[in-house]
Amino acid sequence: MIQSVAQVTTERASIYLQQLCKHFAHKLSVEFTPEQGMISFSVGTCRLAAAGDSLTLKAEAEDAERLAQLQDIVTRHLLRFAFRDPPDIVWQREGASH
Secondary structure (H helix, E strand, O other): OEEEEEEEEOOOHHHHHHHHHHHHOOOOEEEEOOOEEEEEOOOEEEEEEEEOOEEEEEEEEOOHHHHHHHHHHHHHHHHHHOOOOOOOOOEEEOOOOO
């Protein structure tokens, strides 16, 4: 599994976490509270954590192609919800596990 993380600064961290989870819950397996969430996609898993003005997104997938797809899906949807004040979303790869 390979992972990447995006640290997003926004005053609406918990709101966006809940919006993303509720949106995907219509079609995917989702668990969430106002502080954390997990969305299981066919290409991988995204874990979300909200604390103050910080939203942490952690993506995990089998390979680089799936990880890129997962990052793109989460980024596009978050930007759609945050259209009034779009945050910077920069994904950084974490160490690969074997």
